[in-house]
Amino acid sequence: MVVLVIESQQKVRGGLPENPDIQVSLAFPEGLLGFETLRAAGLEPIEDATPFSWLKFQGEPAQSFLVVAPACVTDSYRFELGSTDCRSLNLNRSSDAGVLNIVTLRRDGSLTVNLKGPIVYNKLTGEARQVVPINAAELPVNFPVAN
Amino acid sequence: MLVLSRKLNEAIRIGGDISIRVVRIDRDCVRLGVSAPKDIGVHREEIFLEIVESNIAAAESANPEQLSMRLRQLKAEATEQF
Numbered sequence: 559m560v561v562l563v564i565e566s567q568q569k570v571r572g573g574l575p576e577n578p579d580i581q582v583s584l585a586f587p588e589g590l591l592g593f594e595t596l597r598a599a600g601l602e603p604i605e606d607a608t609p610f611s612w613l614k615f616q617g618e619p620a621q622s623f624l625v626v627a628p629a630c631v632t633d634s635y636r637f638e639l640g641s642t643d644c645r646s647l648n649l650n651r652s653s654d655a656g657v658l659n660i661v662t663l664r665r666d667g668s669l670t671v672n673l674k675g676p677i678v679y680n681k682l683t684g685e686a687r688q689v690v691p692i693n694a695a696e697l698p699v700n701f702p703v704a705n
Numbered sequence: 706m707l708v709l710s711r712k713l714n715e716a717i718r719i720g721g722d723i724s725i726r727v728v729r730i731d732r733d734c735v736r737l738g739v740s741a742p743k744d745i746g747v748h749r750e751e752i753f754l755e756i757v758e759s760n761i762a763a764a765e766s767a768n769p770e771q772l773s774m775r776l777r778q779l780k781a782e783a784t785e786q787f
Contacts, residue, residue, distance in 0.1 A: 560744055590760050591760055592756075592758075592761055593764070606776075606777060607773060607776035610776055612769075621764055622764075622767045622769070623764060624766075640744050640746045641744035641745065642746075661763065662759065662762045662766050663766035663768075663772055663775055667775060669775070672759045672760075674752065674759070675759065690746055690752060690753060690756065691746070695748065695749075695752060699755045699756065699759050700759070703779075
């Protein structure tokens with residue numbers, strides 16, 4: 559039985575630092591939820607908007623998502639990764655896991671982050687997956703990004 | 706899809722270690738008890754649907770120009786505060 563606990567507890571103030579643990583190419587064998595045909599993605603930091611990055615999926619049509627590392631937007635984020643997700647990502651230790659969260663620009667101009675369905679990737683292999691953590695019910699899907 | 710009928714207090718088993726039991730039946734609501742290993746996520750379907758909706762909203766909002774402009778604004782505001 560494997561449950562990996564993934565935590566990010568230090569919020570990086572000011573929104574200025576680089577995204578930690580950036581891996582340029584990620585492979586999503588199952589796409590994203592609702593976008594199951596997406597496969598290969600590149601992660602591109604946005605120069606004038608750190609710590610945000612573009613997750614750019616190749617293909618026709620190409621699709622991009624704005625993403626951010628959770629440590630840049632919240633100081634206490636903890637989720638439990640189930641055994642199916644650990645197996646499919648070949649993850650045995652939480653230190654090998656990288657985490658990105660998808661950002662939405664709302665109509666009122668505010669930004670929210672999806673903490674309920676994080677993207678987890680294996681830093682050693684680049685395999686990636688949008689997961690539904692075991693404790694998903696307690697995680698917000700529209701977490702506001704403070705200015 | 707496999708469809709089974711169950712009465713109150715009857716259960717189904719999935720694999721060796723998951724069981725789902727009918728613990729209460731109201732008029733239009735069935736209460737289920739799920740026993741599963743701790744390393745398996747058990748969720749209401751709505752959680753998946755919420756994430757799908759959020760992904761769709763994020764994809765639709767991912768207009769690079771609009772977003773870059775907004776991110777620059779936010780960053781400028783943040784810099785003013787420090």
